[in-house]
Structures are given as structure tokens and as C-alpha cells.
Amino acid sequence: MKHRIVSLAPSATSILVALGARRELVGVSKWCVDVSPEVTELPRVGDCWALDPESVMSLRPTLVIGSVPYKQETVAKLLEHPVAFLAMNPRSLADVESDIHLLGGIVGRAEAARKVVAQMRAEFQAVRVAARRARSSAKIKVPRVYCEAWPHPRIVSPPWVAELVEIAGGEMVVPAGKRISDEDVAAAKPDAIVLAWAAVGEKSDPQQTYDVAAWSEIPALRDRRVYIVPDELLNTPGPPLVDGARELLRLFYPKSVDAPAKASSGAKRRSRQ
Numbered sequence: 001m002k003h004r005i006v007s008l009a010p011s012a013t014s015i016l017v018a019l020g021a022r023r024e025l026v027g028v029s030k031w032c033v034d035v036s037p038e039v040t041e042l043p044r045v046g047d048c049w050a051l052d053p054e055s056v057m058s059l060r061p062t063l064v065i066g067s068v069p070y071k072q073e074t075v076a077k078l079l080e081h082p083v084a085f086l087a088m089n090p091r092s093l094a095d096v097e098s099d100i101h102l103l104g105g106i107v108g109r110a111e112a113a114r115k116v117v118a119q120m121r122a123e124f125q126a127v128r129v130a131a132r133r134a135r136s137s138a139k140i141k142v143p144r145v146y147c148e149a150w151p152h153p154r155i156v157s158p159p160w161v162a163e164l165v166e167i168a169g170g171e172m173v174v175p176a177g178k179r180i181s182d183e184d185v186a187a188a189k190p191d192a193i194v195l196a197w198a199a200v201g202e203k204s205d206p207q208q209t210y211d212v213a214a215w216s217e218i219p220a221l222r223d224r225r226v227y228i229v230p231d232e233l234l235n236t237p238g239p240p241l242v243d244g245a246r247e248l249l250r251l252f253y254p255k256s257v258d259a260p261a262k263a264s265s266g267a268k269r270r271s272r273q
Contacts (some may be wrong), residue, residue: 001108002024002088002178003024003062003063003106004024004026004059004060004061004062004063004085005021005024005025005026005061005062005063005064005065005093005107005116006025006026006027006028006061006063006064006065006072006096007027007028007032007043007064007065007239008023008028008029008045008046008047008048008051008064008065008066008067009027009032009048009065009066009067009088009150010029010031010032010034010035010036010232010236010238011035011088011090011096011237011257012034012066012067012088012099012103013025013028013029013039013069013236014035014036014236014238014239014240015099015100015103015116015238015239017036017038017039017094017104018100018103018116018238018239019100019103019107019109019112019113019116019181020109020112020153020232021107021109022038022039024107025039025042025055026042026059026060026061027042027043027044027045027059027061028042028043028045029044029046029047029048030043030046030047030049030055031197031199031232032089033236034237035232035240039159041195043055045059046064048066048067048069048070048071048075049070049071049074049255050074050133051074051078052190053061053077053078053080053081056083056260057081057083057149058076060081061083061127061160062083062084063083063084063085063086063106064078064085064118065085065086065087065088065103066085066086066087066088067087067088067089068087068088069091070087070091071077072265075087082095087108087236088102090197090237091158091159091160091177091240092159092160093110093114093124093163093164095237096160096213096237096238096241097117097120098185099118099237099238100113100116100117101114101151101192102118102239103112104269113153114245116239118220120239120241120242122162123242123245124242124245127167127168127242127245127249128167128168128169130249131167131168131249131252131253132169134249135169135253136257137257139255140253141208142145142170142171143168143169143170143171143191143192143252144170144171144173144186144189144190144191144192145165145170145171145172145173145186145190145191145192145193145194145252145255146172146173146174146185146193146194146220147161147172147176147193147196147234148191148193148194148195148196148197148204148209149192149196149197149235150197150198151197151205151208154180154181154182154185155177155178155179156172156174156176156177156178156180156272157174157194157196157234158177158178158235158237159174159176159177159236160237161176161196161234161235162176162207164241164244164245164248165194165235165247165248167248167254168213168245168246168248168249168251169249169252169253170192170248170252173185173186173188173190174190175188178183180204181216182212182214182215184261185214185215185218186214186215186217186218187209189218190218190219190220191223191225191229192220192225192226192251192252193209193220193221193226194227194228194229194234194248195209195223195226195227195228195250196208196228196229196230196233196234196235197231198231198235199235200231202230202231204228204231206226206228207228209221210226226245227251228253229244229247229248233247255270
């Protein structure tokens with residue numbers, strides 16, 4: 001059976017495209033194009049926080065895929081219509097693999113799912129090996145890292161990002177996916193801070209980080225190691241995470257790997273991917 005899928009989650013869209021199931025997508029969220037340019041021509045119907053159910057149903061979907069968290073009222077209005085709804089809620093890289101297998105089964109591409117998972121594992125392992133070599137050749141310690149998903153309230157990046165940090169040769173020094181205080185970060189004394197604010201692309205504002213009074217003496221600010229990573233590379237739990245791990249590797253070991261990334265100098269930077 002061929003499905004007609006509306007994806008409200010960039011992660012689901014990226015997985016379906018990687019599985020070779022692009023033609024089963026009939027609509028996407030306004031964020032999906034940032035992650036999967038292959039869906040540029042598809043209708044955009046909002047997301048799990050704001051959408052018009054009638055616009056979704058006009059595409060005659062057999063399945064709508066969203067992600068947690070979502071706005072309950074938005075999803076409730078959608079579920080008043082006769083359509084199946086799947087909400088994905090990964091926390092770890094193992095969960096991401098499970099979602100790939102789940103969607104592969106739904107669209108009849110189980111073998112493709114196994115290949116996607118195997119490829120991601122191989123690429124993560126390549127990053128891990130490169131990190132070990134870089135650390136060994138540079139004779140430096142493992143960088144202590146704080147990754148931020150949102151500044152107000154201050155929220156640490158999700159658990160799978162902590163795994164990416166470890167793969168890229170770093171150590172997350174605050175609990176992943178938790179709301180924390182400025183004092184918590186100051187006490188952790190990170191060597192590097194990575195800003196990947198959700199749904200802003202590359203518009204995370206490093207100046208806000210440099211302006212936190214409680215952080216003035218932590219190593220990351222003292223050494224100007226506040227970095228911006230496009231949020232789709234860390235906050236899209238699917239194949240894009242491989243590029244996220246590579247980007248973290250370049251940030252943590254800029255003198256030991258190809259195409260080093262530059263740290264923010266503290267000036268405001270606003271751009272759009």
C-alpha cells in the first residue's frame with residue numbers, strides 16, 4: 001500500500017527522504033525544507049504547534065507524522081478528522097534508529113532502513129576515530145561542553161546531542177534535556193559552549209551568552225569558545241545528526257581536522273541558512 005503522508009516533523013521528513021520514500025510525502029511542515037531540500041515543492045501546512053486541519057486534510061493523507069512536544073489543542077483539532085496520527089518522541093540515538101526502522105516498516109522499506117542505520121553508525125564511528133586521533137596528536141584533554149537548546153528558560157540540548165558530543169570527542173558537563181540555571185552552567189565550568197537554539201537555524205545569539213554575568217570567568221567565555229551550530233544539525237533526530245557530529249568535531253579540534261570552524265568572537269551574528 002502506498003501512503004499519502006503529511007510530515008509535521010523535519011526529523012520524519014529527513015528519514016523518509018533517506019529511505020527513498022520521498023514520493024509518499026504529500027505535505028510537510030514549514031521547517032522541513034531547511035533539513036530536506038528535496039521537499040521544496042511540496043505544500044507546507046504549518047507544524048504541530050499551529051496548523052489548519054482543513055489544509056492538511058485537503059491533501060487526502062493516510063498518515064500524519066508529528067513529534068513531541070506538540071500543542072495538544074492543535075493535534076486534538078487534527079484528530080477530529082479521520083486520519084491516523086503518529087507522534088515520534090526519541091531521546092537517544094537508539095531511539096532515532098528505532099524511528100528509522102518504524103518508518104521503514106510503515107512505507108515498506110525495511111531493508112533501506114537497515115542500510116540507513118548501518119551507514120549512520122559507520123559515519124559516527126569515523127567521527128569517533130577522528131576525534132581520538134585529533135586529541136592524541138594535539139595532546140589535549142577532552143573538552144568539557146555545554147550545549148544549549150534554548151536560552152529563556154535555559155534548556156540543555158537533548159540526550160542524543162550529549163551522545164554526539166561524546167562521539168565528537170567531548171564531554172557534556174550538564175544533564176542533557178533539562179532546564180538549568182546560570183549558576184549550574186557556571187559551576188560546570190565548560191571549556192566550550194555550543195548554541196543550537198531550536199527552530200532558529202543559525203540565528204542563535206552568542207552575545208547573550210557573553211552577557212551572562214555569572215559566566216564571566218568560565219573557560220568557554222574566557223577563551224572565546226562560544227559556537228553556533230545550525231539547529232537542524234543537532235535538533236533533527238535523523239540522518240542530519242551525522243553532519244552535526246562532524247560539525248562538533250571541527251569545533252572541538254579545529255587545528256587537527258580539515259575545514260576548521262571558527263568560534264564566535266562575541267559579536268552578534270545573525271544569518272539564515
